[in-house]
């Protein structure tokens with residue numbers, strides 16, 4: 399990541415005279431009033447993408463909501479641009495990496511509109527249960543439909559929530575107030591907060607689908623949440639179930655949703671967001687808006703007077719601060735490492751971020767576990783043990799642990815806050831025991847259940863120059879570079895295993911970049927021997943040249959002597 403020179407960048411902007419701010423969407427005037435004494439603020443609604451590109455070169459700040467696409471072209475054209483502010487939560491309409499590499503700070507308002515989004519979800523929940531949209535529409539057409547529009551009660555029903563973050567948790571509390579039973583799926587859910595709110599945590603989506611009466615998703619739109627619910631998932635639901643979406647279009651596959659409603663796999667839907675907004679009439683999204691079993695709203699989740707005041711004040715305060723040379727409170731892309739520490743810490747930041755990613759993908763994502771509710775310990779050995787500022791290393795671990803499930807852009811300013819939000823507890827230990835390890839620098843990541851310290855999981859790694867290595871994974875000693883796509887195959891260490899695995903991959907045209915067999919560490923060998931077991935478990939680590947599908951993974955799982963297969967991308 400290219401570090402952003404916050405104060406220099408801002409100083410550059412101010413030095414050129416009275417800075418100019420462009421606002422191409424409707425933003426509440428409350429925040430704008432703070433900017434007007436200091437800057438020239440131009441509100442230009444309804445700009446085309448071409449107009450935006452042609453006018454952006456004259457501006458130092460850009461404030462948007464969800465409609466404006468802040469593409470790489472816009473950012474490249476914005477030669478004077480210092481800050482892009484999102485008056486809301488989701489930054490999926492902004493090319494954040496492109497902004498980062500041009501030194502443009504992106505800020506948002508992480509919680510200004512979450513209450514509004516949660517209330518809108520409840521509005522759709524009740525509207526779908528009681529046919530409010532259809533009833534109102536037919537009455538306005540002169541109808542008086544009563545017998546056709548018999549609804550269901552929500553009290554005592556089960557609500558499934560996918561994504562128990564800020565919006566999801568507010569929805570849970572409101573639903574409890576309506577007398578609903580709430581079950582949630584979120585690998586980062588904070589178990590204490592869930593318990594206090596009376597929410598039951600389930601370990602995966604498929605587990606809750608057959609039991610819920612309503613399903614609502616409150617995750618960001620990420621590669622891992624795109625098409626989270628498709629045909630297969632809809633078919634597992636009750637025919638009487640209703641689904642809600644106030645997150646982002648695409649978390650339910652839109653074509654599958656139309657089919658599920660047409661075929662009667664589910665009973666209804668309340669939808670606020672679409673893959674393309676406004677939806678094209680002949681697209682699946684367009685069919686959803688017109689469907690008689692759907693209550694649809696035009697992305698109104700955040701559209702309340704109060705929420706718009708909040709987000710406007712939140713982001714305008716930050717724009718003011720940045721253009722005067724200060725630091726923002728909710729920077730989406732502030733650096734993890736400050737420029738002066740870059741050279742020394744960069745390899746370890748990368749190593750620890752990879753260890754976090756490996757942890758989530760190896761121990762959590764594919765095994766249905768939780769990250770929240772675990773205590774993590776980062777133990778620094780060798781030269782690293784003498785390092786006093788390990789804040790970037792801590793932030794790197796938080797970033798790695800949340801990367802597969804969150805669009806939170808972790809940096810040194812917000813790392814502790816994000817860790818707290820996700821219920822991740824991290825302690826750091828500087829180990830000074832002499833001769834304890836063979837590397838100049840070694841980092842141990844140890845995780846265990848917060849309550850009783852059980853279920854210990856270990857990852858160890860070191861950096862040699864710019865090269866990174868993992869030296870231990872769980873009970874296995876290894877030496878591999880954590881990079882690209884990898885398969886971890888836990889098996890009985892018997893002859894012929896390598897050939898069998900090579901055949902499965904070869905028959906699907908997959909090239910093996912490297913292969914390594916890691917063996918049990920001495921303690922585990924001893925434990926196996928004491929338990930009179932075979933004691934010959936091994937972990938095969940395969941670097942492959944591309945992602946593989948479920949069919950290949952199944953083929954590997956069926957190979958003889960294979961105990962477990964995990965796909966990881968680092």
Ligand SMILES: NC(=O)C1=CN([C@@H]2O[C@H](COP(=O)(O)OP(=O)(O)OC[C@H]3O[C@@H](n4cnc5c(N)ncnc54)[C@H](O)[C@@H]3O)[C@@H](O)[C@H]2O)C=CC1
Nearest residue numbers: 488515561563564565584586616617618644645699700803
């Ligand atoms: N319709 C609207 O107007 C609005 C929509 N939103 C959208 O709502 C979404 C959620 O916002 P917040 O609650 O503030 O975000 P958040 O970051 O506080 O919560 C998201 C939660 O989703 C969880 N998650 C991620 N991937 C998951 C997966 N595969 N399975 C289960 N859980 C997963 C995360 O661990 C996190 O706890 C965002 O996409 C945001 O853009 C937010 C405000 C208004």
Ligand SMILES: O=C(O)C(=O)COP(=O)(O)O
Nearest residue numbers: 463464465486487488700
């Ligand atoms: O804050 C968010 O993520 C939203 O989806 C709200 O979008 P909006 O600002 O109303 O265009």
